Amino acid sequence: MASSPSGGITANRAELIAIADSVAKEKLIDKAIVIEAMEDAIQRAAKNRYGSENDIRAKLDPNTGDLRLWRVVEVVEVVDDYFKQVDLKGAQKLQKDAQVGDFIVDPLPPIEFGRIQAQASKQIIFQKVRDAERERQYEEFKDRQGEIIIGVAKRVEFGHIVVDLGRAEGVIRRDQQIPRELVRVGDRVRSLIKEVRRENRGPQIMLSRAHPDFMKKLFAQEVPEIYDGIIEIKAAARDPGSRAKIGVISHDSGIDPVGACVGMKGSRVQAVVQEMQGEKIDIIPWSPDTATFVVNALQPANVARVVIDEEEDRIEVVVPDDQLSLAIGRRGQNVRLASQLTGKAIDILTETDSSEKRQQEFVQNSETFQNELDVDETLAQLLVAEGFSALEEVAYVELDELASIEGFDEDLAQELQSRAAEALERRETAQREERRALGVEDALAELPYLTEAMLVTLGKAGIKTLDDLADLATDELIAKKRQEPRRRADADKPAPQREGDKGGVLGSYGLSEEQGNEIIMAARAHWFADEEDTGASPAQEDAHAESGQ
Template structure:
């Protein structure tokens, strides 16, 4: 920069143009930074107490320097105020209360002032460059971008994206993939975060969306929306599954993704370092989709538990290891793909489980309803699983069982209701012995059995319950496949695995919120009473 601000007008504009081109920022921002630097240098020269302004003509390069002063009757601060008499010399029609301009002469920068001015300009330009980078990438999350590996730090890969830098963290890399400085890499823009030191652009090669975008690049039908990838799951560097559907009945979604002689899928596989990809027809029917997702294993039967969001899959004995996969990989990916926890059972396991459930339910009916073994087993065989079902279904459903009439059905329902009342009374007594307040029993959706569970967890007062978040109360246990391959490594349990205190009762989020808000109601009543007392 020139040592005197009055020196070469064209030089100021030339510098502004060069910096704007180099940093890809607006020329006006650079000129504004220069004006700010000149203002600071002028304050150092004429006094920091002065309100000094500088203006560079963006066309001609002319510089104007002035200070702003207020017109007053009696001057108290000579740096920011001027008397009406002195003001008349600067501006004829000036009156008390006006702010007027007092022109200042140009001056030459000293070495220290010039260095300070450069620092101001550099900082302003750097801030503008960071803002430009953030604006350029903030709406590009989910895109694939190509960059050059700049360096590798502590296992994280820093990628030069041309106008910015991105980072592929260690957990977002494909395992065992070797990259070197100078290699070109494709990755998914995971997210862009604004930070003081500049925007942080996080990239990923391990995310399922990276695979989806690669297929969109290789398969024109996906790009055009004719074929849609409805679900994807990956075990990066090893195996992946995608569920695809065609919106055109004449196009096979799996065949289109595979391509002629596998050319399309192989292009994706090569980019993903040889990761094996299973392309599966997606189906709106959960059972059908689960059967497809567990390929190449053959499935005999699928049982869906909607309440628990779990799926029980029965496979022939010789298909068990294939369904589970090496280290549980196949069933794990199928579970991620369907969004449901999948339990794998052999025919023998399923038969044993059904027999055990049959015996347990028969014994419950036999003991609670005071009926003989034959009648208890008949109820189970007809699909009754609990006392609640016997007590509260339509009378005709019970009476329609072969060998029963309306009178017997009514008696069975009456006994079932009495058994439920006995359970409720026993739970109420246990709840009381645990010290759970009666006030909790008045809250919506809570049964005596739930109150016992709360009491055992140390939740005994309205305040105890009110302090909980909804997730802590009702969140279900994290969905994971229950059956693992024999050589699968044990997984460390996590806090969220335990689920909420009342997870076993199947309460939904709306019910959980109602319970928590009802427990907190007395807080607001107490606050209102306190305000009335103060008033």
């Protein structure tokens, strides 16, 4: 592979440069990377020849193919390591002005490559080139996430489709394919670049035909107004291969966003439908008003009334009795897509169910006021009819507001507020007794935001000490339960809960994340106080205790 420094370029030298050029062009990588790989291979072969203890360097001229081989040695007064050191006398034979402490070059003669050395060198070069090619692929695709790309189906492995993208391969996993779509080897496949990951075996380019963004990008290709930013797709939801919904808005009052997306005689939307294997698409006007958008999202069903629960982040939709099945959709598809589109949990009730529910709540609240405030049925029902639903509302509302109810006066209002405060005190006393009976420490009652009712709930969950509470993460304490939309007429029953959606212990009390963090940190305060007293962290103390020292 090498020749003497004198003389012209030999066939070997020319061959090295030709190989470097060819590999660089074929793999689309920098020629300097191939040259560096060759130098590394030659350097390792030289170490096998002259001894691995030597600090051997190789340099291949990328233009002429000339190869220089040398070892680096240190000039010392007394030699301890003959592989890496040389005395001053020997050094000055190599370099006249050498001084103690210098590092000088000791030229080495070219080496002849045997079969084993040639094979090892080839493996080193191939590995370097593969690494460079993988890095090039990653750099090429890492910033293309969210783009649509066309490739050719190369093979199918365990249901996953491997797609040839030209300079790389991508994978459409089974769960990212359109159900019942048949893709054969050699078929052209259009897909979304969902994710690009750097891994040891090379960049993993994950593709998708089932993601909502795939549908968005298809519309951007078919609708010039979307590409130009005049129309914006604000939300999208899909049941791949079956049905989809998109919410669109126009930034130009003269352009109808729904009509622009549908196109002349449905030409634009049909192009997208065909690419998505016949998936039906509902194009819906987006609205910043949540209630209006929910009504639009539930099309084609008619909606009678929308009630938004901000605290629970749920929406109750009331529909005429004959519209229930249409609003829910086959297997709950319509309400499920509407829920994904709006980002809200949606409960569907018929007008009959809604009326029964309101009547039930009216009776329950009236009975509560009768029992807790010691008033007659008429007065209790009058409070409920005026919008009061809890003792706290009666106790803490402005006195003038309560006194302004028809038939009330200031004396009656004061009396009702006094009775409501007493009822709340009785309730808190009963909860405090229950909490103590459960064994919940009084120290927890001193933490911010925690009421006696919350402490009872904690006690029933086995959280009875500061350490028990301090061990929780914020989500474990306050996360709300996520529920599927209630889709049947019996909406007063608990909604089905998905696996893993248990929520936090106090998830039903409406605590914010900031409040949850504050509670947890207050519960952990004694840890830091102990650390200051002992000079050790809680983790160190635990380790000390486990070691038995």
